[in-house]
Structure formats: C-alpha cells, structure tokens
Amino acid sequence: MDKGTIIHIDYDLFNAETEVLIETTREEVAKEHDAHDENRTYSPMVTVVGDGRLVSGFEAHLVDAEADTDYAFDIEPAEAYGERDANLVETIGQNVLMRSVRDPETLAIGAPVEIGGRTGVLQFLSAGRARIDYNHPLAGATLRYSYRITKVVEDRTEKVSTLLNMNTGRDDFEVAFDGDDLTVTTPEAIAYDQSWAYAKFSLVRTLRDHLGVGKVVFREVHEPRAITEEE
DSSP states (O other), X not given: OOTTOEEEEEEEEEEXXXXXXXXXXXXXXXXXXXXXXXXXXXXXXXXXTTSSOXXXXXXXXXXTOOBTOEEEEEEOGGGTTOOOOGGGEEEEEHHHHHHHSSOGGGOOTTOEEEETTEEEEEEEEEXXXXXXXXXXXTTTOOEEEEEXXXXXXXXXXXXHHHHHHHHHSOOOOEEEEETTEEEEEEOGGGGGXXXXXXXXXXXXXXXXXXXXXXXXXXXXXXXXXXXXXXX
C-alpha cells in the first residue's frame, strides 16, 4: 500500500505472550473471547497508510499488504509501545494523590489516574503512599495482529469525506471539487465545536499531502431560523 492510501481494516489484537484479546473490530471475535461490548458498534478501522496513526510495526507491515488478504504477525515492543521504563513508575504521597483527582471515590488499584497532566495507573495505595505507573499499558508487550484490508478508498470525493469523518466523527459535510480546488460546506453545528479550528488546519495539511488538492475553502451556511405561528 502506498503512503497516503486510505483503507478500511478489520483486525484483532492480542497479547502474543498471554493470548489475551486486547482489541478487535470484529463482533464475532469479541463474542468468541468473551469480550463483547453491547454498547459498541463493531466496524472496520479507517486509517491513512504511513500517517503515523498506528504503531510503527503495523505501519511497516501495511507497506507490503494487499487488499482482501488475511495477515497475522507479531510486533516486538520496540516497534509497538516500547519497553517498560522503571523511571516512569513513581511513588507520591497519598495526600498529593487525593488533591490531584477530581473524585477520590473513583480511585481503585489498576484504574487510571491523572497527576499533573500525566495519565498513569494506580498500582499501590497504602500507609500514606501511592505508586503510579506512567508506562503505556502495553509497554513491554509483544503484540499479535491478525488483519484484513477490506476496502481501499479510490474515489477522490469519498477520500475527502472519509478524512473529514475520521477527524470529526461527522458525516454531514458537503464536498465539491473544481479541478484541484476543494470546497467543503460544513454543518452549521460544527461552528460550536471548540476542536474544529485545530482539526481544520490538520485536515488541510493531510489533504495537500495525500490528495494533492489546491485551494481549500471551508464554507459555512447559516439558514434563517423558521418562525412558527405561535412565535
């Protein structure tokens, strides 16, 4: 797959050493491993090849992958979430922990906590001391992926719509090309989304890097408010 290709991937992720299922996009696999979440919609992951959205070992494997082919391979920690670092395990006073969390009632061993803008896992809490592990939960683990590229997005307009959905979670944009120039009509509600300003500039960079678009226009339309008879 060439860099910049937009693809849909069905995958299963296991801890290679314990064979425990960590994540899957396939509902039948989740049920098979007693990990099914009824509140989740299972569907293929959408990603841009070479865009750094995946761990480096997975990105490297996609370069030689083909659509509609099943793959299974292991990724060593160095190309996944790194080795565990003992320096990222810290002990703090229990009073510091209590002042840092919003709701002390939610504290539990193995639960995530945020201290000073860093998120870690509470490993130990006793005798006025707390131990926090700031390593990634999968640090030190060898990962086993099985995956299949179920779709390669070819249509230019669909590529833009897919990128918009990936970055905003919305599918109500209108997309139109005039040669290489692109106009995106935004849904009115997105004007109230504080993250839209950042997402917009990130999108322009991605569109130019991977789709070769020229001028990009984001068009806002605010329809007049309908007045009812009661008003």
